[in-house]
Amino acid sequence: MHDGENIRIPIGPQHPALKEPTSFSLALEGERILQAGVRLGYNHRGIEKACEERTYIQDLYLVERICGICSHSHATCFCMAVEEIAGTELPKRAAYIRTLVAELERVHSHLLWLGVAGHEIGFDTLLMYTWRDRETVMDLLAALTGNRVNYGINTFGGVRRDVSPEQKAALLKGMDLLEERTKYYISVASEEPTLIERLSGVGTLSHADAVRVGAVGPTARASDVKRDTRKDDPYAAYGEMPFSVITSDHCDVYGRTLVRVGELMESYNMIRWLVNNLPEGPIAVKFPRRVPAGECFMRYEAPRGEDVHYVRANGTDKPERVKVRAPTLANVQAVAHMLKDGYLADMPIVVAAIDPCFSCTDRLIAMADPHSLQPGVLTWEQVRQHGIEWYRRRGVDFTRLNRTFKCGEGG
Amino acid sequence: MAEEQAILEELTAKFPLLKDKVRVQRVRRLFAQVPSDDVREVFGYLVREMNFPILCTITGLDEGATLGVIYHLARESGIVLNLATSVPKERPALGTVTDYFPAADAYERELVDLLGFQVQGLPAGPRYPLPDDWPAGECPLRKDWKKGARLEPEGGKES
Numbered sequence: 001m002h003d004g005e006n007i008r009i010p011i012g013p014q015h016p017a018l019k020e021p022t023s024f025s026l027a028l029e030g031e032r033i034l035q036a037g038v039r040l041g042y043n044h045r046g047i048e049k050a051c052e053e054r055t056y057i058q059d060l061y062l063v064e065r066i067c068g069i070c071s072h073s074h075a076t077c078f079c080m081a082v083e084e085i086a087g088t089e090l091p092k093r094a095a096y097i098r099t100l101v102a103e104l105e106r107v108h109s110h111l112l113w114l115g116v117a118g119h120e121i122g123f124d125t126l127l128m129y130t131w132r133d134r135e136t137v138m139d140l141l142a143a144l145t146g147n148r149v150n151y152g153i154n155t156f157g158g159v160r161r162d163v164s165p166e167q168k169a170a171l172l173k174g175m176d177l178l179e180e181r182t183k184y185y186i187s188v189a190s191e192e193p194t195l196i197e198r199l200s201g202v203g204t205l206s207h208a209d210a211v212r213v214g215a216v217g218p219t220a221r222a223s224d225v226k227r228d229t230r231k232d233d234p235y236a237a238y239g240e241m242p243f244s245v246i247t248s249d250h251c252d253v254y255g256r257t258l259v260r261v262g263e264l265m266e267s268y269n270m271i272r273w274l275v276n277n278l279p280e281g282p283i284a285v286k287f288p289r290r291v292p293a294g295e296c297f298m299r300y301e302a303p304r305g306e307d308v309h310y311v312r313a314n315g316t317d318k319p320e321r322v323k324v325r326a327p328t329l330a331n332v333q334a335v336a337h338m339l340k341d342g343y344l345a346d347m348p349i350v351v352a353a354i355d356p357c358f359s360c361t362d363r364l365i366a367m368a369d370p371h372s373l374q375p376g377v378l379t380w381e382q383v384r385q386h387g388i389e390w391y392r393r394r395g396v397d398f399t400r401l402n403r404t405f406k407c408g409e410g411g
Numbered sequence: 412m413a414e415e416q417a418i419l420e421e422l423t424a425k426f427p428l429l430k431d432k433v434r435v436q437r438v439r440r441l442f443a444q445v446p447s448d449d450v451r452e453v454f455g456y457l458v459r460e461m462n463f464p465i466l467c468t469i470t471g472l473d474e475g476a477t478l479g480v481i482y483h484l485a486r487e488s489g490i491v492l493n494l495a496t497s498v499p500k501e502r503p504a505l506g507t508v509t510d511y512f513p514a515a516d517a518y519e520r521e522l523v524d525l526l527g528f529q530v531q532g533l534p535a536g537p538r539y540p541l542p543d544d545w546p547a548g549e550c551p552l553r554k555d556w557k558k559g560a561r562l563e564p565e566g567g568k569e570s
Contacts (some may be wrong), residue, residue, distance in 0.1 A: 040517070041540030048525075049551055084437070214466060214514035227465075233439055233489035297440065297483055297493050299467065308483065310470045310493075325468035325518070333514045 006034055011347070013042045018348070020356055028344060036339035038332050051322040056082055056156065056291060059319065063309075064150050066324065069112065071150045072098075072105045073302035074309070074324065079154045080235060081298040081311040082319075086156070086291050092279045094158035099237040100171075100274045101145065101153050103267045107178065108137045109303035110260045110267075113355045114185065117257060120349040121198050126188070133181045140174050143167060158284025168275045175268045182264045189257055199254035203338040203350035206251055213333040217305020218263065219354045221247045222255035229301035243270050253353040290317050302327055304355050328356050412438055414490060421461065426453060441492045450482075450496040451506045457484055458511050463492060466508070469518040471526040473554045478503045478526055498528075507532035525552040 007028045013021035021042035027035040047066060051059045064075040076098055083090060111134040118126025138148045144167055145151035153159050163171075189195060205215065210223035220227055228245040230238040246262035248255035291313040300307045305327030314320040331354045338350050388398050415435045422443065423429050433443040445453050457463045465485040472479035477497040485491045498504060505522070507530050508515045520539040522528040527550035537543075541551075550556060 037537070039537040039539075041538075041542070044540040046551060049556075211464065212513065214512060227487070229489075232487065233485075233491070295442070295493075296436075297467075297491055299485075299491070306467070308467045310468075310481065310483070312472065321470070321472050323468070323470040329517055330468075330514060332517060 013039075018351060018356065022351075022356070024339075024347070024351075026339070026344065026347070031344050033339050033342050033344060033347070036336045038336055040329070040332065048322055048324060051319060053318070055289075055317045056319065059322065060154065060156070061152070063322070063324070064152065064154075067326065068149050069109050070105060070302040070304065070307070070326075072101050072153065073300055073307050074326075075151075075154045076102060076236070077298050077300035077307055077309045078311065078322070079156060080300075081296040081309050082156055082291060082313070083287075084296045084298070085294040085311060085313045086288060088157050088285065088287060091158055091282045091285060093162075093281045094283050095236045096274050096278050097159045097161075097163060097283065098154065099241070100163070100271060100278075101141070101151055102236070103270045103274070104137055104141050104144070105151075106303045107264060107267050107271075108134055108141065109355075110264050111137065113260060113303075113352075114257070116352050116355075117253075117349065120352045121195075123195065123198075126185075129181075130185070133178060136174050136177055140171055143170060155284060155287070157287035158282070160284070162283050163275075163278065168278070171271060171275050175271055179265065179268045182261060182268070186261050186265075189254075189261055196254060199257060199349070200250070200252055202253045202346050203256075203342060203353055204252045205334055205338050207249075209337055210251075210334065213337055214330055215305075215334040216327050216330045217302070217355075218256055218259045219305060219331050219334055221245065222259045223251045224249040227306075229299045229306050233299050235298070235300065237274065241270055241273055253349055256353045290315065291319075304328060305330060328354065414488065415439070415441060418461065418490065418492065422453075422457075425456060429453070439488075439490045441490070443492060443494050445494060445496050447496045447498045447505075450494065451508075454482060454484075454494060454508060455511070457492065457494065462486055466512040466515055466518075467491065469508075469515065469522065471522040471528060471552065473526060473552060475554070476500060478528065480505060480522065480528070482508065502529075503527060504529045504531060506530075507534075509533060524550075526550050527553065 008025060009028060010023065010025050012018070012023040023039040023042070025037040025039070026033050047062060050062060054062065060075060060078060063078045064071045066074045111130045115127040115130040115134070118124065118130065141151060142148050144163065145153045145161060153161060205219070205223050207224050210220050210225050215223065215225065216227070224247050226245055226247050230243070231245050243266050246259050246266060248258045250258065293313055293315040295310070295312045298309050307327055308325045310321070310323040311319055312321040335351055335354055339347060342350060391398055412435060415438065418441060419433050419435060422433055426449070428449065429443060429445065432445065433441060435441050463484040463486055467483040467485050470481040470483065472481070474497060476499070478500055479495060479497045482494040483491055484494060505528055507519060509519065509532070516534070516536065517539055519530045519533050520536070523530055523533070524538055524541045527548070
């Protein structure tokens with residue numbers, strides 16, 4: 001489209017760079033972006049309306065499915081809001097287990113992001129490394145909750161599964177492995193000149209602009225805005241746990257990388273602290289089916305930033321109103337600002353740098369058996385083996401590499 | 412809860428009409444109900460004079476005869492003041508707050524699309540979150556709007 005002197009090109013809603021439908025309209029002068037417009041809403045599924053027509057416990061499973069990556073964030077935020085209206089006192093052990101899953105979720109989300117960021121700048125080795133390491137935390141989540149995503153650990157008044165001594169040991173071992181790997185990524189991020197050059201000065205958002213447009217999460221913290229709901233408005237076990245808020249004054253995609261890698265290191269320490277200080281006691285208390293009339297506004301620091309839920313109860317078993325604002329919506333204005341005056345070729349990494357949300361696959365994959373052509377279900381281990389065999393038949397042997405990684409000596 | 416109490420006292424001292432309309436629900440949470448004619452003035456005072464630099468979101472509600480709106484304002488210290496008001500359903504007009512918070516743009520478009528608010532002063536832009544061919548006057552978050560209501564896109568069905 002021609003817009004006076006400038007070229008205006010639409011990108012999306014479906015396009016190769018992003019996995020989620022969003023439409024951008026960019027006004028260009030040569031390769032430079034003069035103005036960026038964003039059109040959202042392609043993923044609107046009417047979940048808030050659907051919540052009003054279902055019971056609280058049905059809603060809990062529905063809100064967990066708002067997002068595939070930060071599913072625990074929405075479920076916990078909603079749970080805490082409803083519990084506050086009902087006046088339920090959460091057992092301490094339950095609060096700690098919720099926090100534990102929350103930090104594991106942050107670890108898997110940030111590792112996923114690091115891989116996507118690597119991919120968007122053509123550094124696919126980083127994608128392969130981080131996503132391989134991410135399997136460690138996915139396995140821990142699966143062992144703890146039964147699921148790789150959509151954990152279903154929450155219920156009103158507590159959590160649904162306890163943590164066993166064996167799981168505690170596995171968690172500590174997993175954190176040691178991930179910490180070692182993350183130290184390697186930190187050295188890559190601080191020493192690898194191509195990475196530093198590619199990300200520095202790209203998608204800049206000054207401190208003043210980040211505050212003005214209301215950016216949240218790592219996007220804000222990378223512009224030196226020291227806001228973190230876990231610290232400012234503590235919930236679950238965050239009020240009792242020692243941790244630091246990671247910020248950076250780079251104000252660009254490089255800063256957002258440093259913040260997320262730094263937050264990974266904080267999360268490992270938090271997970272260790274939670275495992276070592278897990279209080280004894282019940283994991284859930286009885287919760288009424290009908291929730292008394294009332295209202296609550298709850299904030300939660302999701303991996304992508306502040307997630308907020310407002311719940312109004314009317315005394316029945318269904319809520320009167322459920323309002324959700326996910327972090328990406330708060331960061332949309334920031335993206336439009338970051339794209340402005342940048343280059344068209346930087347657009348994928350700039351958009352990816354706020355870590356927009358998209359769905360994730362499940363643990364069991366239903367697929368046709370290649371030999372019998374009968375539909376069947378493969379376990380995760382079988383899928384792994386299938387992949388290794390598939391490559392071996394074509395002359396690439398990953399067996400040794402896979403074994404090395406499992407012993408925690410990969411690299 | 413000294414900070415919460417101080418906010419309550421400062422707000423009711425400045426706006427006597429808010430007497431008994433502000434409550435501290437728990438630590439870091441206040442709720443205030445304001446007449447719709449005064450909401451912009453109270454909102455502006457909170458942002459400019461009382462150090463509420465964060466707008467978490469805006470919630471719209473169908474309250475039967477009226478439509479409700481809640482501005483969730485926050486301080487850096489974590490305190491949230493939920494500023495609520497109600498407008499008549501026949502004329503659900505509100506003033507924009509995008510002059511204070513540019514990011515309120517998406518929140519206000521949501522009020523327009525899902526509940527049928529008229530937000531005065533909202534800059535022109537794409538609608539959010541409903542599709543461009545969504546029929547006028549269909550507000551899905553109104554209580555009398557039922558799912559499965561037959562919706563024909565404007566200009567008829569594409570063949």
